[in-house]
Amino acid sequence: xxxxxxxxxxxxxxxxxxxxxxxxxxxxxxxxxxxxxxxxxxxxxxxxxxxxxxxxxxxxxxxxxxxxxxxxxxxxxxxxxxxxxxxxxxxxxxxxxxxxxxxxxxxxxxxxxxxxxxxxxxxxxxxxxxxxxxxxxxxxxxxxxxxxxxxxxxxxxxxxxxxxxxxxxxxxxxxxxxxxxxxxxxxxxxxxxxxxxxxxxxxxxxxxxxxxxxxxxxxxxxxxxxxxxxxxxxxxxxxxxxxxxxxxxxxxxxxxxxxxxxxxxxxxxxxxxxxxxxxxxxxxxxxxxxxxxxxxxxx
Numbered sequence: 269x270x271x272x273x274x275x276x277x278x279x280x281x282x283x284x285x286x287x288x289x290x291x292x293x294x295x296x297x298x299x300x301x302x303x304x305x306x307x308x309x310x311x312x313x314x315x316x317x318x319x320x321x322x323x324x325x326x327x328x329x330x331x332x333x334x335x336x337x338x339x340x341x342x343x344x345x346x347x348x349x350x351x352x353x354x355x356x357x358x359x360x361x362x363x364x365x366x367x368x369x370x371x372x373x374x375x376x377x378x379x380x381x382x383x384x385x386x387x388x389x390x391x392x393x394x395x396x397x398x399x400x401x402x403x404x405x406x407x408x409x410x411x412x413x414x415x416x417x418x419x420x421x422x423x424x425x426x427x428x429x430x431x432x433x434x435x436x437x438x439x440x441x442x443x444x445x446x447x448x449x450x451x452x453x454x455x456x457x458x459x460x461x462x463x464x465x466x467x468x469x470x471x472x473x474x475x476x477x478x479x480x481x482x483x484x485x486x487x488x489x490x491x492x493x494x495x496x497x498x499x500x501x502x503x504x505x506x507x508x509x510x511x512x513x514x515x516x517x518x519x520x521x522x523x524x525x526x527x528x529x530x531x532x533x534x535x536x537x538x539x540x541x542x543x544x545x546x547x548x549x550x551x552x553x554x555x556x557x558x559x560x561x562x563x564x565x566x567x
Contacts, residue, residue, distance in 0.1 A: 273489045273537055274482050274545070280538035284427060291434020298437050303444030304338075304382060309353040312364060313378035319345040320372060328371050332364065338442070340516030347377075349517060394448045398429065401452060405459050413466050420543035421462045424535040428458045432527045436520075446521040454528025457503075461496070461536040468492055469544070481549055485541045500533045 304311060322339050325348060329337055333352060342349040352364065365376060402425050410418035432451055436443050468488040473481075504526060511522035 270486065270490050271493070272486055274486055274541065277538060277542050277545070280534075281542055284535075284539060287431050287434070288427060291430045291437065294434050294437040295430075298440070300433070300437050300443040301440045303442050303447075304351045304353060305445040306443070307353050308382045309351065310364070311378070311380045311382065312350040312352070312376070313342060314348050314350070314368070314372075314374040315377050316346040316348060317373040320348075322348070325350075325368070325372070328367055329364065332367050342515070342517050348374075394445070398448075398451060398455070401455050402426070402429075405455070409459075409463070409466070412463070413470060414549075416544060416547045416549050417466050417470075417540075419547065420540040421459065421466070423543055424462055424532075424539040425455055425458055427535050427539050428454055428528060428531045431531050432524055435527050436524070441523060442520050444520065446518065447524045450521045450524035450528065453525060454532060457529060458532035458535060461499075461532055462540055464495070465489070465492055465536050465540060469541075469549075473549070481545055485544065489537060489541070496533060496536075500529055503529050 322341070325339050329339065329350070337353070338349075338351040340349050340351075341347060350364070365379070368374065402422060405425065406418050406422045409421045429451060432454060435441075436447065465488065468491055469485055472484045472488050472491075507522050507526045507529065510518055511526065514522060
């Protein structure tokens with residue numbers, strides 16, 4: 269049984285455009301809930317002598333701080349990570365440690381201060397890293413396949429990144445360096461799926477030279493269906509395990525990757541292939557250019 273993936277392509281295009289517009293709108297007016305890595309502040313890591321409910325720690329800190337601090341487990345229920353935006357390098361962290369020692373027994377593992385300037389540099393360098401990754405991958409696909417594939421792949425990558433960022437903006441989920449690393453991983457995952465689909469489309473175009481491009485793409489997607497389902501589902505199983513069992517520290521990382529895998533799989537089918545149809549990909553675009561034979565008259 270052959271699934272007609274391209275039949276709802278207009279609905280898929282409308283859905284993609286809607287999601288991208290919503291993401292851009294939210295990013296423009298609401299922005300991201302930037303974490304300590306980007307805004308600067310104090311980071312304190314402690315090892316408690318016994319397991320403690322995070323609410324008890326939050327109550328102690330709430331008497332000294334505003335509501336925007338973050339407390340999370342860092343591995344076990346005895347390892348606690350405290351993130352406090354703003355403040356100064358010495359006074360705030362010393363005051364917090366003193367307050368906690370009055371209520372809990374613990375060993376201080378780490379006490380760091382990230383200045384706003386460093387946070388801005390991390391943010392800018394992370395953004396440049398995403399742009400550089402997209403550019404390099406577009407160039408690779410252009411030489412590996414064909415220029416029309418490169419345009420489709422680039423639009424798919426932009427589509428994936430914007431929707432993941434928009435998801436974090438709309439629901440105001442904390443955005444830090446681990447989430448940024450997840451977005452770079454999403455770019456790699458989406459590109460891998462795009463390359464596999466593109467390779468099968470190119471192969472089928474060369475086998476069925478006079479076939480309609482929609483038929484060739486549908487045939488290619490059906491041939492890749494089993495591989496795509498196995499890869500995506502096994503990846504999602506691991507990511508949901510991280511989300512449920514990994515603790516607060518990598519929760520947002522897992523959320524970003526789950527969104528990225530789902531959106532990346534979708535974009536490899538509907539964003540890439542829709543663009544190939546719109547750009548009128550045909551056999552001549554993918555034909556192997558043979559060099560003309562040359563007879564120099566020598567035996």
